Amino acid sequence: MKILLVAEYRDGKLLGTNSELINFATQGGGENCMFLVGSNSTLPNYTGKLYLADAGQAGEFNPSLHKQLLLNVIEKEQPQMVVLAHSSYGWDLAPRLALALKAAQISEVVEVKDGNLVVPSCNAKLRRQVKSTTDIAVVTLQGGAFTPAEEPSGAPEVIKVEVAAAGGDIQFAGYEEAEAGGVDLSKAEIIVSAGRGIGKPENLEVIENLAKALKGEYGASRPVVDAEWVDPSRQVGTTGQTVTPKLYVACGISGAIQHLAGMKKSEFVLAINTDKDAPIGEIADVLAVADLKQLVPILTEKLNAM
Amino acid sequence: MKILVCIKQVPDMESKFKVNAAGNWYDDTDLAWRMNEYDEYAVEQAVQLKQQVGEADLTVLCIGSDRVRETMKKALAMGCDRGAHIADDESYLKDSYAIASLIVSYAKDRGFDLIFTGMQSQDRGSGQVGVLVAEMLGIPSLTTLVEFNYADGTVTAKRELEGGIKAKVSCATPALVTCQLGLNTPRYPTLPNIMKAKKKELISTPAAELNPEASLLEVLQVAPPEKKGGGLVLEGDPADLADQLIKILKEKTTALA
Ligand SMILES: Cc1cc2nc3c(=O)[nH]c(=O)nc-3n(C[C@H](O)[C@H](O)[C@H](O)COP(=O)(O)OP(=O)(O)OC[C@H]3O[C@@H](n4cnc5c(N)ncnc54)[C@H](O)[C@@H]3O)c2cc1C
Numbered sequence A: 001m002k003i004l005l006v007a008e009y010r011d012g013k014l015l016g017t018n019s020e021l022i023n024f025a026t027q028g029g030g031e032n033c034m035f036l037v038g039s040n041s042t043l044p045n046y047t048g049k050l051y052l053a054d055a056g057q058a059g060e061f062n063p064s065l066h067k068q069l070l071l072n073v074i075e076k077e078q079p080q081m082v083v084l085a086h087s088s089y090g091w092d093l094a095p096r097l098a099l100a101l102k103a104a105q106i107s108e109v110v111e112v113k114d115g116n117l118v119v120p121s122c123n124a125k126l127r128r129q130v131k132s133t134t135d136i137a138v139v140t141l142q143g144g145a146f147t148p149a150e151e152p153s154g155a156p157e158v159i160k161v162e163v164a165a166a167g168g169d170i171q172f173a174g175y176e177e178a179e180a181g182g183v184d185l186s187k188a189e190i191i192v193s194a195g196r197g198i199g200k201p202e203n204l205e206v207i208e209n210l211a212k213a214l215k216g217e218y219g220a221s222r223p224v225v226d227a228e229w230v231d232p233s234r235q236v237g238t239t240g241q242t243v244t245p246k247l248y249v250a251c252g253i254s255g256a257i258q259h260l261a262g263m264k265k266s267e268f269v270l271a272i273n274t275d276k277d278a279p280i281g282e283i284a285d286v287l288a289v290a291d292l293k294q295l296v297p298i299l300t301e302k303l304n305a306m
Numbered sequence B: 001m002k003i004l005v006c007i008k009q010v011p012d013m014e015s016k017f018k019v020n021a022a023g024n025w026y027d028d029t030d031l032a033w034r035m036n037e038y039d040e041y042a043v044e045q046a047v048q049l050k051q052q053v054g055e056a057d058l059t060v061l062c063i064g065s066d067r068v069r070e071t072m073k074k075a076l077a078m079g080c081d082r083g084a085h086i087a088d089d090e091s092y093l094k095d096s097y098a099i100a101s102l103i104v105s106y107a108k109d110r111g112f113d114l115i116f117t118g119m120q121s122q123d124r125g126s127g128q129v130g131v132l133v134a135e136m137l138g139i140p141s142l143t144t145l146v147e148f149n150y151a152d153g154t155v156t157a158k159r160e161l162e163g164g165i166k167a168k169v170s171c172a173t174p175a176l177v178t179c180q181l182g183l184n185t186p187r188y189p190t191l192p193n194i195m196k197a198k199k200k201e202l203i204s205t206p207a208a209e210l211n212p213e214a215s216l217l218e219v220l221q222v223a224p225p226e227k228k229g230g231g232l233v234l235e236g237d238p239a240d241l242a243d244q245l246i247k248i249l250k251e252k253t254t255a256l257a
């Protein structure tokens, strides 16, 4: 099987997901090559052919143009699989490419089993093994599912991709950085996080009190932040902070992959959840099946009495 | 202005999922059904746009069995004008490509200026249908939006990227946008609006009449994830649980040191 990897570059830098793409391809054996809209001055560590289009000409975000450049490379290389990260760049570009190729798309692959790709469903409560019926398949990989043990090495053989005319139907007007300031959870040793399971903003106090009793900080999952119950700087996950505390207490958090991505390197995870099958149980050291509104105040009280 | 919003009915993710007899999806008995969370943001944004421009006709479309009509009524009560139900008892067997082709056969000659979809469905999570629809229709699509503005035939929006960074993008209509968490706060339908929604048009068309394309993906197996040893699961009375947890935290962590 021949695989074409689509690497990512943003704001002048290569993204970390590139090593996951390489690891995925290496595990599968077979031949692989890479495509990148980036810069000749920041090349990925990779042994193989790198088709490189200049981001200065093609733009960092210009999906219709990137699609066209990729189609040219695909025609030349004739891969059976095109692999992207399941990221804001990848999930945006992949379906465009799939349709142009009339290829099946397999999103968010977490595993290869018996030569078939496995994807999660229903907030990771189920897994589907799927197979493409087309000669070429477009695949996106779940972040973190194929992290290599060691960073890849080597220098690519660069093949320049000509960018004729820029154009495109979407105008990209630059990035807006995350707001600075707020709480830095990355250094916290103990974090107690509130999820949608707290039900209403008034219950946040229960979580804050437990955090205080444990002399830690409190954090939150995304919906709690979106509802404006908690400051965005306290959000844990792919679009929030990545934390590595000694103890992470997840209260009323289901354990969606985007949340796990931000906290799974915690040393010890305690989950409090009414749902025994909540996916957070997969990575929790202890799952206490309970209503947080009952358990958390009692736990806090007992800790304070110690 | 003509607006379309595509919604999917999905089970509550807190449900217990069992694999169906055919082994190709979950068993759909004993589940509580609701509107796909991302589609609630899509409906809300579509309704806000309709309110902004005044003269607009907003259609909500959903593919699925008759059961999905309940969820469509919620969208009507939130402010959509009419419902287009594409009746298909086997929609769960169709992949994103086939679902997108159905939406396109409905939308292609109807001249929608803006189409809203969720960024992904919670049960399948493929994140493909919206972009596929736009590509099939040959219109631009902006994905994973956390901010949406419309003026004079141009959509100006912010896409969410990883790590809290956003990308500022724009395109001309007709266009399609996919909606992400945090875009807005979906309204709760009020009782008078629920009553009004009952009188709104909600037409069912059999999927077969729209000549859907065949799926490109084959499902070989559906199964719960293998438990990786996993951690300890504790159940029982909260006070006992609290004692057990404190004991564990003392033994296994330095948190109480
Ligand atoms: C591109 C993208 C980026 C994202 N980035 C992030 C991110 O950075 N961070 C993030 O957190 N999410 C992120 N998300 C959202 C993520 O997919 C989930 O939607 C989110 O993490 C769910 O939050 P939750 O677990 O709090 O809520 P839910 O999934 O709704 O879970 C609530 C949980 O609470 C439990 N519960 C309910 N009542 C109680 C009770 N009384 N006591 C105890 N337990 C109870 C339920 O059983 C359930 O497990 C992102 C999504 C996308 C698509």
Ligand SMILES: Nc1ncnc2c1ncn2[C@@H]1O[C@H](COP(=O)(O)O)[C@@H](O)[C@H]1O
Binding pocket: B006, B007, B008, B009, B036, B038, B039, B042, B061, B062, B063, B064, B091, B096, B099, B116, B117, B118, B119, B120, B121, B122, B124, B125, B126, B127, B128, B129, B130
């Ligand atoms: N059966 C369906 N009926 C109508 N719209 C759908 C259906 N399935 C998916 N969609 C739309 O496509 C989006 C992305 O779905 P998916 O590609 O399955 O992740 C959803 O958020 C919906 O807006």
